[in-house]
Amino acid sequence: MPLSLLSLPLFFTKGSGKSMRYSQAFVPTLKETPAEAEVVSHRLMLRAGYIRKLTAGVYTYLPFGLAAIRKVERIVREEMNRAGAQELLMPMVQPADLWRETGRYEKYGPELLRFKDRHDRESCLGPTHEEVITDLVRGEVRSYRQLPLNLYQIQSKFRDEIRPRFGLMRGREFIMKDAYSFDVDDASANIAYEKMYGAYQRIFSRCGLQFRAVEADSGSIGGSFSHEFMVLARTGEDTLAVCQDCDYAANVEKAAIKARPVENPEPMSDLARVETPGKRKVAAVCEFLGIGPERLVKTMIYKVTGGEQQGRAVAVLVRGDREVQEVKLKNLLGASDVILADDQEVFDLTGVPTGYLGPVGLKARKVMVVADWEVAALRNCVVGGGEKNYHLQNVNMGRDFAADAIGDLRQIADDDPCPRCGGTLGQIEGIEVGHIFKLGTVYSEAMGALFQDHDGQEKPMIMGCYGIGVSRIVAAAIEQNHDENGIIFPLAIAPVQVILLNLGLKDAQITAAAESLYGRLLAQGVDVLLDDRDERPGSKFKDADLLGIPFRVTVGTRLGKDGVVEIRHRADGVTVELPPDQVVGYLLDQIAGAASQVLE
RNA sequence: CGGGGCGUAGCGCAGUCUGGUUAGCGCGCCUGCCUUGGGAGCAGGAGGCCGGAGGUUCGAAUCCUCUCGCCCCGACCA
Numbered sequence: 001m002p003l004s005l006l007s008l009p010l011f012f013t014k015g016s017g018k019s020m021r022y023s024q025a026f027v028p029t030l031k032e033t034p035a036e037a038e039v040v041s042h043r044l045m046l047r048a049g050y051i052r053k054l055t056a057g058v059y060t061y062l063p064f065g066l067a068a069i070r071k072v073e074r075i076v077r078e079e080m081n082r083a084g085a086q087e088l089l090m091p092m093v094q095p096a097d098l099w100r101e102t103g104r105y106e107k108y109g110p111e112l113l114r115f116k117d118r119h120d121r122e123s124c125l126g127p128t129h130e131e132v133i134t135d136l137v138r139g140e141v142r143s144y145r146q147l148p149l150n151l152y153q154i155q156s157k158f159r160d161e162i163r164p165r166f167g168l169m170r171g172r173e174f175i176m177k178d179a180y181s182f183d184v185d186d187a188s189a190n191i192a193y194e195k196m197y198g199a200y201q202r203i204f205s206r207c208g209l210q211f212r213a214v215e216a217d218s219g220s221i222g223g224s225f226s227h228e229f230m231v232l233a234r235t236g237e238d239t240l241a242v243c244q245d246c247d248y249a250a251n252v253e254k255a256a257i258k259a260r261p262v263e264n265p266e267p268m269s270d271l272a273r274v275e276t277p278g279k280r281k282v283a284a285v286c287e288f289l290g291i292g293p294e295r296l297v298k299t300m301i302y303k304v305t306g307g308e309q310q311g312r313a314v315a316v317l318v319r320g321d322r323e324v325q326e327v328k329l330k331n332l333l334g335a336s337d338v339i340l341a342d343d344q345e346v347f348d349l350t351g352v353p354t355g356y357l358g359p360v361g362l363k364a365r366k367v368m369v370v371a372d373w374e375v376a377a378l379r380n381c382v383v384g385g386g387e388k389n390y391h392l393q394n395v396n397m398g399r400d401f402a403a404d405a406i407g408d409l410r411q412i413a414d415d416d417p418c419p420r421c422g423g424t425l426g427q428i429e430g431i432e433v434g435h436i437f438k439l440g441t442v443y444s445e446a447m448g449a450l451f452q453d454h455d456g457q458e459k460p461m462i463m464g465c466y467g468i469g470v471s472r473i474v475a476a477a478i479e480q481n482h483d484e485n486g487i488i489f490p491l492a493i494a495p496v497q498v499i500l501l502n503l504g505l506k507d508a509q510i511t512a513a514a515e516s517l518y519g520r521l522l523a524q525g526v527d528v529l530l531d532d533r534d535e536r537p538g539s540k541f542k543d544a545d546l547l548g549i550p551f552r553v554t555v556g557t558r559l560g561k562d563g564v565v566e567i568r569h570r571a572d573g574v575t576v577e578l579p580p581d582q583v584v585g586y587l588l589d590q591i592a593g594a595a596s597q598v599l600e
Numbered sequence: 601c602g603g604g605g606c607g608u609a610g611c612g613c614a615g616u617c618u619g620g621u622u623a624g625c626g627c628g629c630c631u632g633c634c635u636u637g638g639g640a641g642c643a644g645g646a647g648g649c650c651g652g653a654g655g656u657u658c659g660a661a662u663c664c665u666c667u668c669g670c671c672c673c674g675a676c677c678a
């Protein structure tokens with residue numbers, strides 16, 4: 001056995017200390033940025049040698065990327081177990097028949113990767129596991145005595161995303177923690193939900209993330225209410241409406257708009273037809289007519305899939321200064337999807353070119369009309385004339401046209417008051433890292449997950465489901481914590497806690513000091529990477545910064561000169577110089593301090 | 601799926617429009633010398649089915665057809 005191996009303190013390590021010599025480590029860092037990477041977390045994870053792409057949306061986690069993921073998983077496990085959940089592991093390959101029981105085999109769409117095995121049996125790769133877990137539980141649980149139950153797994157999911165992007169932020173294959181709760185009644189189910197809510201707060205706090213829990217749309221998973229946990233970052237794919245005066249926060253898809261009283265309604269004037277040649281856009285029409293966009297009503301045609309309006313076209317009316325919120329529209333219609341019709345489809349359906357479409361006379365053409373509350377409150381507004389180059393003025397809903405439904409259909413705007421307290425709202429971007437749903441009995445009824453209660457009655461279990469994007473957390477943490485030199489990992493999820501630079505490989509004193517520190521840190525359970533590569537100091541510093549390791553210990557010429565080594569904090573650049581003997585104690589203090597700070 | 605763009609060495613790119621020496625540059629990699637506290641320097645070297653298939657041509661990275669893959673903008677979601 002080579003001497004170097006014998007001298008490795010690895011074998012005498014206690015605690016969780018993980019040892020690694022950089023000269024042996026597979027951490028292929030890149031000086032240049034790969035062209036494919038757009039967002040900062042993707043760029044840095046590629047450059048730092050944490051991930052490599054196999055194919056679109058599918059990545060290999062290299063040792064250090066995996067190490068960060070394992071740190072997150074460990075936190076997730078600790079908090080889930082603490083909240084009373086039990087870990088199991090379900091299969092990734094699932095039979096189509098199970099999905100047919102809930103109707104989702106048809107409903108889920110192309111995101112569900114379907115295939116046939118050699119016996120021609122239809123199967124799919126699990127994008128989520130409600131069906132599998134419900135199947136399991138219905139087979140084993142008969143009595144209220146066996147409930148409540150909360151089961152979770154940490155597993156790779158596959159969703160054949162239309163457009164994977166941003167590296168680990170939206171991969172097709174990704175690591176997810178999913179948990180499912182089963183309860184005897186609503187009260188108990190709500191307790192389960194609250195427990196998960198609390199566990200999630202702890203998990204994201206411990207991961208060192210700045211986040212916010214927001215009210216959310218429950219989407220295709222279904223169910224009665226839900227919260228999303230959002231990491232606040234500019235590259236977020238979701239927009240949140242956050243109240244500056246109370247603790248209200250919601251995804252804009254969901255954010256309710258408080259109806260405002262109509263101020264001093266003017267009397268209705270006579271309907272007038274006005275020529276507006278070539279004026280199709282809101283801005284052009286308003287300028288031409290000398291009115292503000294809040295006096296104009298846009299008419300948008302949507303095609304509906306699913307629900308009672310399946311296959312129909314719907315005209316959606318919102319003010320010219322507003323945007324249709326499609327999720328709200330979907331919910332109002334009970335549809336599974338709504339798609340904006342293109343110009344040709346609009347013409348085919350209504351006989352009117354886009355830009356001149358209006359609600360007056362539309363009913364005759366069997367297009368359903370739905371209006372936002374604000375439109376219903378408008379007096380003497382302008383709408384498309386229903387023929388090329390004409391608009392109508394002084395239009396009033398009720399008098400000039402009728403709507404089949406009125407509702408909250410537009411996206412919330414900055415000037416909207418908070419729906420809860422009436423205070424000021426702001427909008428910020430967020431990355432969804434967790435989502436909890438109260439499912440109710442949607443799945444248990446569809447699949448017959450019943451139990452016998454005290455009273456002898458058979459009842460469906462009340463379910464909840466709770467997801468965390470484990471691999472996405474790592475990306476989100478980087479989005480939130482980086483600078484021009486690289487990643488700045490929160491200590492709790494950094495692949496290693498300390499990087500120890502030996503800047504004097506050929507200097508016996510320096511090398512001895514570095515090796516000694518390395519051994520002592522490992523013995524204390526500190527995760528440490530010893531940079532023993534035959535590289536120039538500049539390269540080592542650059543890589544240390546890029547990797548984002550929280551503490552950097554440099555053993556170099558200052559040891560001989562001043563008897564000290566340098567410790568630098570990656571996050572704030574704070575640097576201290578200490579004699580080697582004090583280094584281990586200092587770092588242990590820092591690590592303990594950071595850990596205790598996280599949860600108050 | 602619609603719209604835009606890109607496939608040339610491990611990475612970043614030039615060359616393609618206007619076909620014609622041996623396909624080039626920077627970084628990285630290998631060898632040697634030198635250097636060692638913020639990605640050094642010099643010298644030598646390895647590495648290419650120019651994404652793939654078919655065609656046009658005396659001749660194709662370059663022109664044509666077909667394909668495969670990837671990235672960006674929209675609808676999905678952890």
